[in-house]
Amino acid sequence: MTSSLPDNWQSWLVNTLAARDRDGLRRAPASIDSMQATRVQRDGQWLANFCSNDYLGLAAEPALQDALIDAVRRVGVGAGSASLVCGHHREHAALSEELADWLGVEAVLLFGNGYLANLGVLTGLAGRGDAIVQDRLNHASLIDGAMASGAKHLRYAHADASAAEQRFASLPESISKRVLVSDGVFSMDGDIAPVADLVVVAKRQQALFILDEAHAFGVIGSEGRGSVSHATLANDAVPLRIGTLGKAFGVYGAFAAGPRVLIDALQQLARPAIYTTALPPALAAVTRVALKHVRNDQWRRDQLQANIAQFRTGALAQGWRLMSSETAIQPILIGDTASANALSAELLARGFWVSSIRPPTVPVGSARLRVTLSSAHSSEAIAGLLNALAELTPRFLSNQN
Numbered sequence: 001m002t003s004s005l006p007d008n009w010q011s012w013l014v015n016t017l018a019a020r021d022r023d024g025l026r027r028a029p030a031s032i033d034s035m036q037a038t039r040v041q042r043d044g045q046w047l048a049n050f051c052s053n054d055y056l057g058l059a060a061e062p063a064l065q066d067a068l069i070d071a072v073r074r075v076g077v078g079a080g081s082a083s084l085v086c087g088h089h090r091e092h093a094a095l096s097e098e099l100a101d102w103l104g105v106e107a108v109l110l111f112g113n114g115y116l117a118n119l120g121v122l123t124g125l126a127g128r129g130d131a132i133v134q135d136r137l138n139h140a141s142l143i144d145g146a147m148a149s150g151a152k153h154l155r156y157a158h159a160d161a162s163a164a165e166q167r168f169a170s171l172p173e174s175i176s177k178r179v180l181v182s183d184g185v186f187s188m189d190g191d192i193a194p195v196a197d198l199v200v201v202a203k204r205q206q207a208l209f210i211l212d213e214a215h216a217f218g219v220i221g222s223e224g225r226g227s228v229s230h231a232t233l234a235n236d237a238v239p240l241r242i243g244t245l246g247k248a249f250g251v252y253g254a255f256a257a258g259p260r261v262l263i264d265a266l267q268q269l270a271r272p273a274i275y276t277t278a279l280p281p282a283l284a285a286v287t288r289v290a291l292k293h294v295r296n297d298q299w300r301r302d303q304l305q306a307n308i309a310q311f312r313t314g315a316l317a318q319g320w321r322l323m324s325s326e327t328a329i330q331p332i333l334i335g336d337t338a339s340a341n342a343l344s345a346e347l348l349a350r351g352f353w354v355s356s357i358r359p360p361t362v363p364v365g366s367a368r369l370r371v372t373l374s375s376a377h378s379s380e381a382i383a384g385l386l387n388a389l390a391e392l393t394p395r396f397l398s399n400q401n
């Protein structure tokens with residue numbers, strides 16, 4: 001096939017992809033044929049799925065399937081326009097109120113997804129002349145949001161509140177609008193941010209503290225209220241919290257939660273919430289049902305914790321290097337990209353889907369298998385994964401250290 005691309009673009013694109021191939025970093029999505037659940041069919045092969053963020057097993061929950069079908073019959077498929085034009089449905093309003101009630105905050109603003117929420121919040125609240133200080137290991141969307149904002153952007157050593165404070169101390173006094181941002185649970189490590197210490201730093205520095213609870217909401221805290229509740233802090237200890245609805249909620253979308261004045265301002269300032277079509281109202285409706293499960297189904301969190309314990313105990317006994325995580329994200333640290341890819345491939349051949357996470361998503365030399373657990377995993381499935389890992393210890397554990 002001949003290309004209509006200009007020659008210089010053709011060669012740049014080909015070279016860019018070739019470099020990814022050479023480094024084992026080329027990515028492409030695998031298509032699944034089944035529901036998103038703890039067993040999925042991929043290219044005709046059934047696999048035990050240990051890489052989704054469906055921590056509470058809600059993505060395939062029959063009650064949610066029924067709720068979505070009912071909602072589509074009532075409210076149709078698409079929102080039709082942006083929320084500030086004519087796309088805001090009563091279901092969106094009800095979901096926002098119920099999320100605010102759950103978190104004990106005054107108001108919530110919905111976003112298309114978590115990436116947009118982080119982009120919108122940081123570009124809406126900070127700009128040239130302001131400063132954003134954030135954890136080195138924060139999610140890519142927070143890094144991108146900070147860069148897009150044009151604010152001075154400083155990163156501090158992972159989970160180190162005193163390093164955060166030093167960053168603030170290095171800023172000129174003239175910078176009065178300061179933002180502190182952290183993941184609540186870190187997406188590639190699974191550890192929990194030192195939220196109580198960061199609250200103190202933010203207060204001392206007069207900084208607005210924003211917490212991204214993508215992997216915390218639903219998973220930790222009372223009624224799944226995330227890392228603030230987990231740290232036994234008051235609901236308003238962190239002024240702005242971001243949640244995604246595509247992980248523990250099992251659906252799609254995201255929201256920012258906080259005091260009314262802040263949410264009202266975001267409605268005016270967060271361009272990725274303004275110049276975009278509203279979430280399908282049926283998704284808002286089904287998310288209201290998902291929220292009931294998140295709040296009330298403590299048994300799902302209990303089962304998830306039991307599954308985490310089963311995996312950690314087994315993997316540590318075999319000598320694998322796990323990270324200090326008490327959440328659903330349980331990475332096996334490997335180091336070099338080629339070994340992580342090879343381990344992922346060996347597990348796949350044995351019927352277990354665990355994705356290998358490599359640079360640039362994680363720092364060079366810290367490639368890992370990102371095992372994620374769900375309340376929906378059976379103990380047999382976890383035992384199966386541990387058996388497969390046991391077969392692979394001779395080859396992969398001698399490589400370490």
Ligand SMILES: *Cc1c(COP(=O)(O)O)cnc(C)c1O
Pocket residue numbers: 113114115116118139141183187212214215244245246253254
């Ligand atoms: C997944 C994730 C996001 C993005 O959320 P989406 O709804 O998937 O776009 C943002 N922050 C963190 C920490 C995440 O893990």
